[in-house]
Amino acid sequence: MKIAVCVKQVPDTWAEKKLKDGSGILDRESVEGVMNELDEYAVEEALKITEADGGGEVVVVSMGPERAGEAVRKALSMGADSGIHLVDDGLVGSDSVATSYALAKVLDGRGFDLIIFGSESTDARMSVVPAMVAERLGLAQLTFANKVEVSGGNVTIDRVTDNGLETITAATPAIVSVVEKINEPRYPSFKGIMAAKKKPVETLSAGDAGLDASQVGIAAAWSLVDSFAARPPKAAGVIVQDEGNGGVAIADFLSAQKLI
Amino acid sequence: MESEMAMRLIVGLALTIGILAFAGRRLLFLVKLARSGKPVTGRLSDPTARVQAETVEVLGQRKLLKWTIPGIAHVFAFWGFLVLGATILEVYGALFNPEFAIPVVGRWSLLGFAEDLFGLLVLVGIAIFAILRLTNKPEVKGRYSRFFGSHTTGAWLILFMIFNVVWTLFLYRAAQYNVSLYTGNDNFPFMNGGAFVTEWVASWLYPLGETANEWLEHIGIWLQIAVVLLFLLIVLHSKHLHIGAAPINVFTSRRPNALGPLLPIMYDGKPLNFEDPPDDALFGKGHIAEFTWKGYVDFMSCTECGRCQSQCPAWNTEKPLSPKLMIMNLRDTMFAQSEYLLAAKGKHPGLGEFDEAALASLSPEVRAEVERPFIGSREGSDHAAEDGYTPDGHRSSHADLPIIDEEALWNCTMCGACVNQCPVDIEHIDHFIDMRRNQVLIATDFPAELNGLFKNLENKGNPWGMNASDRNAWISEVDFEVSVFGANGEETIPDEVDYLFWVGCAGAFEDRAKRTTKNVAELLNIAGVNFMVLGDGETCTGDPARRAGNEFLFQMQAAQNVEVLNEIKAKKIVVTCPHCLNSLKREYPQLGGNYEVVHHSELLADLVKAGRLTPVNKIEQTVTYHDPCYLGRHNKIYSPPRELVAASAENAVEMERSGDKSFCCGAGGARMWMEEKIGSRINQNRGDEAIATGAKRIAVACPFCSVMLNDAVTSRQQEPGRAIGVEVVDISTLLLSASKS
Numbered sequence A: 001m002k003i004a005v006c007v008k009q010v011p012d013t014w015a016e017k018k019l020k021d022g023s024g025i026l027d028r029e030s031v032e033g034v035m036n037e038l039d040e041y042a043v044e045e046a047l048k049i050t051e052a053d054g055g056g057e058v059v060v061v062s063m064g065p066e067r068a069g070e071a072v073r074k075a076l077s078m079g080a081d082s083g084i085h086l087v088d089d090g091l092v093g094s095d096s097v098a099t100s101y102a103l104a105k106v107l108d109g110r111g112f113d114l115i116i117f118g119s120e121s122t123d124a125r126m127s128v129v130p131a132m133v134a135e136r137l138g139l140a141q142l143t144f145a146n147k148v149e150v151s152g153g154n155v156t157i158d159r160v161t162d163n164g165l166e167t168i169t170a171a172t173p174a175i176v177s178v179v180e181k182i183n184e185p186r187y188p189s190f191k192g193i194m195a196a197k198k199k200p201v202e203t204l205s206a207g208d209a210g211l212d213a214s215q216v217g218i219a220a221a222w223s224l225v226d227s228f229a230a231r232p233p234k235a236a237g238v239i240v241q242d243e244g245n246g247g248v249a250i251a252d253f254l255s256a257q258k259l260i
Numbered sequence B: 001m002e003s004e005m006a007m008r009l010i011v012g013l014a015l016t017i018g019i020l021a022f023a024g025r026r027l028l029f030l031v032k033l034a035r036s037g038k039p040v041t042g043r044l045s046d047p048t049a050r051v052q053a054e055t056v057e058v059l060g061q062r063k064l065l066k067w068t069i070p071g072i073a074h075v076f077a078f079w080g081f082l083v084l085g086a087t088i089l090e091v092y093g094a095l096f097n098p099e100f101a102i103p104v105v106g107r108w109s110l111l112g113f114a115e116d117l118f119g120l121l122v123l124v125g126i127a128i129f130a131i132l133r134l135t136n137k138p139e140v141k142g143r144y145s146r147f148f149g150s151h152t153t154g155a156w157l158i159l160f161m162i163f164n165v166v167w168t169l170f171l172y173r174a175a176q177y178n179v180s181l182y183t184g185n186d187n188f189p190f191m192n193g194g195a196f197v198t199e200w201v202a203s204w205l206y207p208l209g210e211t212a213n214e215w216l217e218h219i220g221i222w223l224q225i226a227v228v229l230l231f232l233l234i235v236l237h238s239k240h241l242h243i244g245a246a247p248i249n250v251f252t253s254r255r256p257n258a259l260g261p262l263l264p265i266m267y268d269g270k271p272l273n274f275e276d277p278p279d280d281a282l283f284g285k286g287h288i289a290e291f292t293w294k295g296y297v298d299f300m301s302c303t304e305c306g307r308c309q310s311q312c313p314a315w316n317t318e319k320p321l322s323p324k325l326m327i328m329n330l331r332d333t334m335f336a337q338s339e340y341l342l343a344a345k346g347k348h349p350g351l352g353e354f355d356e357a358a359l360a361s362l363s364p365e366v367r368a369e370v371e372r373p374f375i376g377s378r379e380g381s382d383h384a385a386e387d388g389y390t391p392d393g394h395r396s397s398h399a400d401l402p403i404i405d406e407e408a409l410w411n412c413t414m415c416g417a418c419v420n421q422c423p424v425d426i427e428h429i430d431h432f433i434d435m436r437r438n439q440v441l442i443a444t445d446f447p448a449e450l451n452g453l454f455k456n457l458e459n460k461g462n463p464w465g466m467n468a469s470d471r472n473a474w475i476s477e478v479d480f481e482v483s484v485f486g487a488n489g490e491e492t493i494p495d496e497v498d499y500l501f502w503v504g505c506a507g508a509f510e511d512r513a514k515r516t517t518k519n520v521a522e523l524l525n526i527a528g529v530n531f532m533v534l535g536d537g538e539t540c541t542g543d544p545a546r547r548a549g550n551e552f553l554f555q556m557q558a559a560q561n562v563e564v565l566n567e568i569k570a571k572k573i574v575v576t577c578p579h580c581l582n583s584l585k586r587e588y589p590q591l592g593g594n595y596e597v598v599h600h601s602e603l604l605a606d607l608v609k610a611g612r613l614t615p616v617n618k619i620e621q622t623v624t625y626h627d628p629c630y631l632g633r634h635n636k637i638y639s640p641p642r643e644l645v646a647a648s649a650e651n652a653v654e655m656e657r658s659g660d661k662s663f664c665c666g667a668g669g670a671r672m673w674m675e676e677k678i679g680s681r682i683n684q685n686r687g688d689e690a691i692a693t694g695a696k697r698i699a700v701a702c703p704f705c706s707v708m709l710n711d712a713v714t715s716r717q718q719e720p721g722r723a724i725g726v727e728v729v730d731i732s733t734l735l736l737s738a739s740k741s
């Protein structure tokens, strides 16, 4: 079984983020980059499937600036076998449509049985790239999985929806996106970190990947940032000193908010 | 007479040669086994300190005397054996020559007196030991007996053998005395008096007549020789091995002790370079064959006395970990796999690989034992809450389960109580940390909560995952100027700055600790101490990572901090966290960072002494002070915080467990970030002890103790009538409120 996992480097989820002066583009230099948390679950799931299978190959695919190579290494240190890193100045500012185009180009024709994504990135939070890639590649999409099972050329997932779980099966090759809690991503062992340094990573430019330059980058974006404003500071909370009337105060507060 | 003497000699020598052959074989085996351990360096450096330790701890029995009654009993037994060495010479001399006496001193009454006195004292000693064992039976007291899990039968056998040594000694000496009286020969060396016990026993045997006494002398000598040699044989096969191993262990132990800094992972005598580690480097210990010879000598030295166990916060709150049982378990594993260890001769490659040739030479049973998983879950084993041990020291082998219970391994708070107590200087923490290192760096099998800790440390440089930019948030909450390094373009710390105030992660991000930070800053301000902070230039010292076994992460964080501190030419540093203190002061020298680091209690106590801070308004509430493990035991700072308490409060009381016997709050060893799933809560145990003193203020000197004890007190305050008005406060809070009128 050959599995691709698409990972993205995102600015540290909990850090305070800044925009580049005057532009609507995130200043990625100002914050630590980390591997998108949900993608860690995707990597873990891929590793689990190949481990249970007793073999196979896990390839990490990432599109992003030079620094995104760190996310690829991280996935390699967790145990993935090799990486593909698509990096090109022409890709800066790509929106999800362009990203799905670029990723589909890279993934196409490499013989993957399964392509796994995290269900969303913690920066853009659109959750659409897996579906778009599936569409472009003409593969079945099994998104928001909190359980994945592969057997006999089929992949079956439990899909999390607002109304409960759906069980979906499709023939491979297929695209799966996973939600958190599907597994507990492993912490890379030191052995893994050392081994990752020696694992192959293929670096592709837009040209190498055969991308049409007019379809990617900020100029091709279908969405653009119209305006932005700093988030207003948090309003101070209400503090009630408990002098035996704490319970009443909480009830009053909740009913004032129409919560009870 | 002639033929009797010949018989005496022949029987005596035959006994000796026969038993010594067995003893010699065992001794050779033990030496080879110890030497099959992995190499370790620096164990003979600084010989002066080592000789001193040998004198104080072995001859002076200092650590044993921490416990008065058992200590004195042991002094009697130990010194008894040294002095009775003379009687062994005499008994062998008597085999060849009935009138033998040790040259020069051999006929001094003083020697006879000393021998008899110490013979008697040995009896007193073993009587005390017997009483201690009878009143402290594990069958009755369960895990609260320090002997729980020790081999009690073996211990009684030893006491019985010592008793035999002494009575056979007096038997032959008394008979010898009588024979001398009958014949007028000088058989007994001390006919001029001194040997008072011998004379007393002799007076009872005298009426039996000359022949009987002659025979009693022969038989007594044979018995004495047989008993002494059998005793030797038993010693070599039991926990009493410490008689030989402990002096070696004390000599080669870490000096001044195995507390404070942890040792780096070594390779070829040097700290391992994580950037480019050699292929055959080991990262911790994941198999008994990966331990060093010092580890093996540690295991051979354990006397099963249980002093460590009696102090252990994990064991005392019904968790599986007992430092004693861990060491016993490692020792038993070492013996069980000794065939492999001897065959591999230290060439075990580790990292899950075995020395194949050595493995092939083993019987299937031993081989299975060697290949058995070393560390892992022992869920479902018998006596799981006692690390698998029964009260009398039996551990059902459960060959299907791993040897070391991971639960016990992660229970340890690294409080150092065990190392501090151990009379034979076993280095428990070093072994535990090595096993944790293997679990984190190689096996990646560790408590899930640590995932979050490691990620926060890696991504954010602090355990809470807060933003570095908030490190200075406390400054806006004080109403005086605080200089921040770099704010005025400084590149090194200006000369007029007295101290770099290392605020620490807790001090910057944790509410209670933040209060301490502000208090200390204010006190320094009042006292006119010129200090500066690093702000977002600080990252975690790496203590939690290191104690959680993530040496790689520690090395990265420490290297980063050392680089910053060296670059800005930091010299004097003040900290409010004992863990920061331990890292900066004791561990950073391993990475080329040498600073003069003081804890705020030391600096504040000095300022009070110098009259630069004057408490004018002592608080009325009674205060009890809790010694943090990393301030007290690990760094021996006991009095400055107490001086501050005395300066700030009218009354202070001590808890039963204080000073070097202080009981951990439960947060050390990265336990702060792990769940406490088994047994009762360590912090509650300590909090209750503090509350029971009746004190209304529990003074602490560590941000983690502060959180843990505060939790404990708060949970008791929810019970009606308990812990009313009790507050947990940092010593700086006490001093500050006393300094304000």
Ligand code: SF4
Residues within 6 Å of the ligand: B308, B311, B312, B313, B314, B315, B321, B322, B323, B411, B412, B413, B414, B415, B416, B417, B418, B419, B428, B429
């Ligand atoms: S360091 Fe403390 S918690 Fe750990 S084994 Fe020793 S006494 Fe127990």
Ligand code: SF4
Residues within 6 Å of the ligand: B301, B302, B303, B304, B305, B306, B307, B308, B309, B323, B324, B327, B418, B421, B422, B423, B424, B425, B426
């Ligand atoms: S480790 Fe030390 S203190 Fe603990 S039982 Fe053994 S000898 Fe005693």
